[in-house]
Amino acid sequence: GESVGLHLPTLSVQEGDNSIINCAYSNSASDYFIWYKQESGKGPQFIIDIRSNMDKRQGQRVTVLLNKTVKHLSLQIAATQPGDSAVYFCAEIPGGSYIPTFGRGTSLIVHP
């Protein structure tokens, strides 16, 4: 598959564990944040998003937490499965902008 990053941070977990992937963003004017999943050889896939007027949002098995004070975003995956193995990265979009800034990503490895 395609390599999207040679030296990405890596998180290794056992199947069934909960995973937490972190992202620090840089622009205090960002008001929209997105998490993407990218499997080897594929394009990024939208997972969940959150606006700056929220601090938590839940989806199916995923939760995104936003801490604007320290400009930190996290993605929590419950009961991680081998199919969750992928690179995960966050994106921030400043208010009024159409240009997202993407993080480098974290490689999640789920061991059966």
Added chain:
Amino acid sequence: EAQVTQNPRYLITVTGKKLTVTCSQNMNHEYMSWYRQDPGLGLRQIYYSMNVEVTDKGDVPEGYKVSRKEKRNFPLILESPSPNQTSLYFCASSRTSNEQFFGPGTRLTVL
């Protein structure tokens, strides 16, 4: 099936030989964009388009052109490719600039 398609998926070319990477979406999305992805770097936006005949520069537009003559198509043009444009390219579309649907990627190598 709702999808974004790109062609070609793989391309090896030489410096200075003009090329076009096509992108097409069947979801009637207004917003389309092009990104490049390089090892150790995040996705970087090259150009985006809010609608037909409306295009604007992203973070790294130098050396690239785009056009949006039809809603479904958003080709990426490299008039004179150089080796530093060797990269993995993704096209994306969405109703707004937010939840974007990405294509499968085009691996370009410029010798």
